[in-house]
Amino acid sequence: MASGTVPARMLRVARWWPPLFALWMLFVGDWSWLIGVWGAAMAFIAAVGAELVVAQGLLDVRGRWRWCRELGPATLAVLTDFGIVVRVLATCVATGRREAGTFLHDAGASGRGPEPAGRRAWTTLIATWSPNSYVLDISPDSGRRLIHDLRPHRSSERPS
Incomplete structure (x- = not known):
């Protein structure tokens, strides 16, 4: 899989972020501003990691x-x-x-x-x-x- 341009990669990271943030909130089961900030940061880190793994061709994310x-x-x-x-x-x-x-x-x-x-x-x-x-x-x-x-x-x- 080609690595793609920087804007395309940022768009893919932006697509990974909402479901990962939602999963964070679901697993935590509580809401406060601190939990929200940590969730946003962890979802961003996970989204960047997911994009790097997919860009290297180590995992195919198409639905099976x-x-x-x-x-x-x-x-x-x-x-x-x-x-x-x-x-x-x-x-x-x-x-x-x-x-x-x-x-x-x-x-x-x-x-x-x-x-x-x-x-x-x-x-x-x-x-x-x-x-x-x-x-x-x-x-x-x-x-x-x-x-x-x-x-x-x-x-x-x-x-x-």
Whole structure:
């Protein structure tokens, strides 16, 4: 991707800023002038960072709407896994034993370039919503994923 002219890059940064500022305010959940100023500054820094990553061709920001099909199963896994985690914690409290969890390897999205990098980022984000499963790493070369499950449950790892 070409780096573009300075005004074009500034316009792209200006397009990144409003959603990033809105996300800041959503996550903070509070409003004051100081929080607003920090949010504006952090959104600007994130927007410049996003523009630099996209300009270097490290990530393709075009929408991949077909990936959104994974949101439903991932949301259902969050609810199911909440029950799994509560059951494991209750058992640990009742018996006085710790549950260590399990590391799993499996194969998946490999490849170099912006789209495979975006796919790995999306997979890591969505699969880590679940309280039972955490994606530690996805290899760009082989596509192998390192996942930690408190209690192995395949639907917890989706879309991983």
